[in-house]
């Protein structure tokens with residue numbers, strides 16, 4: 001989850017490290033730090049608890065450090081509480097400094113051995129064992145590179161780390177096993193980073209390291225990569241797949257607000273070239289062996305976490321309605337069971353980041369269980385998941401920076417609709433039926449823009465939630481996952497406890513919670529379940545509960561003293577969930593802003609969950 005950056009340059013790298021840490025902040029923001037080797041060959045290190053601007057503030061207020069080689073880190077604490085002592089870079093007597101992302105699983109055993117042999121530990125982190133191992137190998141006469149190689153052999157777990165040492169002041173050594181690590185090449189300077197976003201502004205090309213790789217980063221032409229066997233390897237360099245402009249906040253107050261408002265454009269980019277006026281263009285949606293695989297698919301299994309999981313829950317309705325058996329599961333649950341996967345099942349992993357540890361592990365597990373066909377729906381072009389699957393369906397939402405996912409969700413749903421059509425065609429979907437769905441999908445960007453016009457209305461509605469502690473969200477069918485997503489958004493960023501229920505389940509428990517202090521939100525599109533939902537709304541009202549009903553313009557639900565109806569622009573059956581999620585995203589956003597919360601970086605969370 002943590003963010004790593006490093007630079008070897010001819011200029012002072014401190015401003016670059018700080019700027020990149022700001023970009024990487026969404027990966028973790030408990031504390032941050034940098035270490036550089038100065039012009040006298042001395043290591044300077046600065047760490048601070050809190051967000052990166054605390055570190056930047058401290059560096060601009062006196063402790064002026066500079067150097068042409070340096071590493072930086074922004075932390076999401078796993079082992080060791082949030083404190084300056086546990087902030088990275090961890091160092092040995094300002095001789096060796098290490099930044100690490102991931103978990104060293106055998107750290108307790110190594111630490112115990114080091115302590116028995118007289119090492120002094122300064123932190124409660126698992127990473128510090130790396131520092132001591134490298135130091136011990138160097139003491140025995142090994143070069144820094146050999147010391148890192150020896151250290152990696154002793155570590156178990158999933159990790160990526162970077163090492164700075166005064167013995168090699170113009171180099172950074174990196175090692176990757178499990179967690180992502182990239183090398184970026186700029187103008188006469190080389191960088192390392194845990195993801196592409198951090199490289200977008202500073203590098204032109206990049207290399208994704210493979211598991212087992214160790215690399216000696218120096219001046220561009222001299223960077224060397226060794227594979228697991230120790231042989232020098234050439235890894236392919238590619239252009240940075242992100243436009244630096246897309247990571248600017250622009251005129252918005254928060255990234256979440258920007259990303260909510262970018263949804264029409266994100267959906268348009270995801271559809272670009274993939275649909276004609278009445279059909280889906282298969283080879284623009286998926287490349288490679290797509291046709292061969294799709295021809296054989298008889299069932300679908302979806303695995304994902306968080307918001308991506310909710311997209312998968314909605315898709316289950318779509319696939320099943322077209323006769324394609326589908327199960328959607330939380331990746332972290334799937335991987336610890338013995339699921340039975342039918343022959344010719346297409347396993348779909350949905351992940352915005354392409355890095356979520358549980359989703360990746362579940363995907364691996366599914367392959368071990370004999371699942372032959374895998375597909376990832378992913379928003380991060382160079383991420384790990386894209387290299388693990390047979391087929392990739394890229395959502396072109398652009399970088400999503402706010403921890404709470406919004407535009408990635410809408411584009412995941414659109415991608416799932418495209419995939420549904422490709423599979424349904426093989427199960428007898430007629431050209432006429434396909435054309436109807438495609439027309440509905442093509443109308444989506446303008447409908448999203450119309451739904452965003454609700455912003456002022458939702459802003460004023462948010463005032464009724466600001467002082468609440470609990471909220472209940474209800475939905476039915478494809479809109480139950482929308483209620484789940486609305487509740488997740490409210491929990492994540494405003495810290496209001498929100499529970500989502502399929503409305504039919506009210507009587508089996510949650511009705512007991514209803515009173516004047518627990519507002520209920522009902523997602524009530526005008527579909528075949530509306531009559532049933534209206535009954536559930538009455539059940540809440542009869543018990544004195546205040547209801548906020550998001551209904552399609554033109555339906556018959558009326559506002560009264562306990563029911564406030566908020567009209568949402570009417571949409572077709574497939575795209576309605578994408579329209580109905582928008583007011584709930586806006587509601588969570590405005591409530592969080594009104595409560596003064598850190599919208600983009602909510603407490604205890606991080607965007608890329610790269611640990612189990």
Ligand code: G6P
Nearest residue numbers: 305306307308351352353356405
């Ligand atoms: C974290 C993020 C969520 C995201 C989930 C799954 O919890 O905060 O926004 O939905 O991870 O992430 P993925 O990148 O796999 O979609």
